[in-house]
Amino acid sequence: MTRDAMKIRLKYVVEDVDRHGNVRLYFRRNGKKIRLPSPIGSPEFLAAYKTAFAGESKAKSAPKVGQVIPGSVRFLYAEYYKSAMFRELDPRTQKVRRGILDRFCQHKNDGDKPFALLQPKHIRARRDEMMDRPEAANGMVKALRQLYKFAVRYDLHDRNPATEIEYLSPKNADGFHSWTLAEIEKFEETHPVGTMARLALALALYTGQRRSDLVQLGKQHVRDGWLVFTQHKNRNRSPVRQEIPIVQDLQRIIDASPTGDLTFLVTAFNRPFTSNGFGNRFRKWCDEAGLPQCSVHGLRKAAAARLAEMGCTEFEIMAITGHRTSKEVTRYTRAASQKTRAESALKRMTAERK
Structure with a gap:
């Protein structure tokens, strides 16, 4: 040659x-x-x-530092971030999900591995490593379910391995502490009518809404004695429009309280609260009342439980809280429903004997 x-x-x-x-x-x-x-x-x-x-x-x-390898897990979630499925999420949900997926990818360089080879056994092993933090483990499984749901929907993969993973039982199966009547009275004694703290308690208790909704409620939502608004959660994907009557006790407290121009609840600088800011402020109000176990979310649960004790059906409670399914409402009202059913059953037994 x-x-x-x-x-x-x-x-x-x-x-x-x-x-x-x-x-x-x-x-x-x-x-x-x-x-x-x-x-x-x-x-x-x-x-x-x-x-x-x-x-x-x-x-x-060979990939450079920070370079996304085509076909990797990191590549898949980069594509997920561009999709409507992700962009329609609430900004706070987006931030939380990004953090979860980032931590998953950083663990033993899992982000550089082919996403098509991820098996249920791999996810289950990672979940079991987090057994001391069941809420975080369940959050990871949920995020991966949504990631692979996107992959299947957009024809990038043919199965969702995360759907085969069971959630861990939370340390506190009942979730947030539900306020008792005694705790509500103790808070009211510390924060009388006319204070921002008392107004916040009344809005949470008599509307049963999340803190993200409480901070947006204002005079512009009042129509003929009703609060008419769209819930903040899932407002871009599947909005829930609420119409809740303003009961007499709530109206009395609103009339006696200082409020903002756009929202009922305002900071010391007369500005609307952010959701996190309001949560922190309410935490201080609870501590001042000697209620470290209580939270603003616990009032949503207490409102649902009180409605259940009054004999309201799950669908009636859902009409107030805005839940789409009865799963969460059932969890909120389990104890109250048991108490109501037990009382009703014994009344029937007594009546039958008579």
Whole structure:
């Protein structure tokens, strides 16, 4: 085989002449030069050429720091972030989900592994590593379910391995502490009518709404004695429009309290609360009343429980709280419903004996 023929067949081989007139062979690619033994076409030359070609190809394909590998888990969730499924989520939900998926990818470089090879056993093993934090483990499983739901919906994958993973039982199966009547009275004694704290308690107790809704309620939502508004949660994907009557006790407290122009609840600087800011402020109000176990979310649960004790059906309670399914309402009202059913059953037994 002639030297010219070898030049045509072998890519990136060049000849350089040194200052003494000697011809030297090099493998040159991407600005790099690797010396090759002479003569061209010899076994030594071909072996060195093969090694140089393989090494440069591997170096070229190796990902740079921070580079997303096509087909990896990190690639999948980068595509997920661009989708309508993700963009329609509430900004706070987006932030939380990003954090969960980022931590998943950083764990043992799982983000660089092919997403198509992720099996239920891999997710279950990661979940079990987090057994001391069941809420965080369940949050990870939920985030992966949504990630692979996107993959299936957009024809990037044919199955959702995360749906086969069971949630762990939370440390506190009943969730947030539900306020008792005694605790409500203790809070009212500490924060009388006319204070922002008492107004916040009344709004939460008599509307049963989340704190993200409480901070947006204002005079513009009042229509003929009703609060008419769209709940903040899922407002972009599946909005829930609420119409709740303003009971007499709530109206009395609103009339006696200082309120903002756009929202009933305002900060010391007469500005609307953020959801997190309101949660922190309410936490201080509870501590001032000696109620460290209580929270604003617990009032939503207490409102549902009180309605259940009054004999309201789950659908009637859902009309107040805005829940789409009865699953959460059942969890909120389990104890109250048991008490109501027990009382009703014993009344029937007594009546039958008489």
